[in-house]
Amino acid sequence: MELTPIITVNDLHFSYPTRPVLEGVDFTLRRGEVVSLLGPNGCGKSTLIRLILKLIRAKRGEIWLHEKSLHRYSHREIASHIAYIPQYHNVPFNYSVLEMVIMGRVSKLGFFAAPSAGDHTIARESLERVGISDLANRPFGQLSGGQKQMVLLARALTQGVDTFIMDEPVSGLDYGNQIRLLELIVRLSEQGYTFLKTTHYPDHALLVSTRVAVMNGGKIIADGSPDDVITPSMIRDVYGIEADLITHDTHTRCLPIFNKGIS
Numbered sequence: 001m002e003l004t005p006i007i008t009v010n011d012l013h014f015s016y017p018t019r020p021v022l023e024g025v026d027f028t029l030r031r032g033e034v035v036s037l038l039g040p041n042g043c044g045k046s047t048l049i050r051l052i053l054k055l056i057r058a059k060r061g062e063i064w065l066h067e068k069s070l071h072r073y074s075h076r077e078i079a080s081h082i083a084y085i086p087q088y089h090n091v092p093f094n095y096s097v098l099e100m101v102i103m104g105r106v107s108k109l110g111f112f113a114a115p116s117a118g119d120h121t122i123a124r125e126s127l128e129r130v131g132i133s134d135l136a137n138r139p140f141g142q143l144s145g146g147q148k149q150m151v152l153l154a155r156a157l158t159q160g161v162d163t164f165i166m167d168e169p170v171s172g173l174d175y176g177n178q179i180r181l182l183e184l185i186v187r188l189s190e191q192g193y194t195f196l197k198t199t200h201y202p203d204h205a206l207l208v209s210t211r212v213a214v215m216n217g218g219k220i221i222a223d224g225s226p227d228d229v230i231t232p233s234m235i236r237d238v239y240g241i242e243a244d245l246i247t248h249d250t251h252t253r254c255l256p257i258f259n260k261g262i263s
């Protein structure tokens with residue numbers, strides 16, 4: 001059965017003033033998928049996300065959100081469909097964690113409306129789901145990078161949308177929180193949430209994704225099931241290292257070959 005498209009990207013080209021970045025990207029995110037976007041540093045993963053969020057505009061190509069051109073959406077309307085969890089986030093004021101999480105309700109509120117008791121309840125439930133209720137009253141600005149990342153995930157849950165875009169969600173998380181976050185993504189996906197996330201870890205893509213897309217040289221060069229896409233030859237071509245794939249329990253894992261001291 002063909003899944004409903006949420007985001008469709010057709011022949012997207014984008015250049016910064018000094019360099020071309022995307023040179024004909026085609027990509028679709030469908031309902032219920034967990035898609036990992038892999039690719040080397042600087043290949044354009046974050047740029048593609050910024051284009052999908054309409055933070056920047058492409059010169060050529062089209063982006064569709066729920067089969068309507070992205071041009072026809074305001075930022076507020078986009079936020080009523082997609083929650084974005086950035087890699088880094090600094091806030092100018094000293095909001096508490098709970099206040100930060102309640103801000104996820106903004107796209108649901110009228111322009112001058114204050115959050116209701118119901119909004120507070122949803123925010124507290126989101127903190128609970130992410131396992132950080134103990135941080136509720138701490139100033140957001142004083143949290144560690146990993147704690148901030150978990151707060152941003154709780155804020156995204158509070159937004160009340162079913163599509164999440166995450167830019168390197170495990171960056172800055174300790175080893176345990178990385179795995180707990182990946183497990184949370186799987187649980188949420190089983191509850192009907194859709195994810196597009198960038199990652200530098202083929203292993204993480206193998207653990208949680210229903211589909212993997214690989215970006216290199218301005219294009220999506222591979223797009224398919226994790227087992228089809230993450231292969232030793234792809235790792236060699238994209239990252240310039242050798243790796244083996246091994247199976248542990250039911251999961252395939254990627255094991256880089258470490259040339260210790262060999263020149």
Ligand SMILES: Nc1ncnc2c1ncn2[C@@H]1O[C@H](COP(=O)(O)OP(=O)(O)OP(=O)(O)O)[C@@H](O)[C@H]1O
Pocket residue numbers: 016017018019021039040041042043044045046047048
């Ligand atoms: N504001 C900007 N002005 C000019 N060039 C930029 C700008 N932002 C990014 N770039 C360049 O565009 C290219 C793509 O950057 P982008 O951040 O999208 O890559 P990425 O795949 O997300 O990288 P990483 O994995 O390192 O986060 C890089 O060469 C980067 O240096």
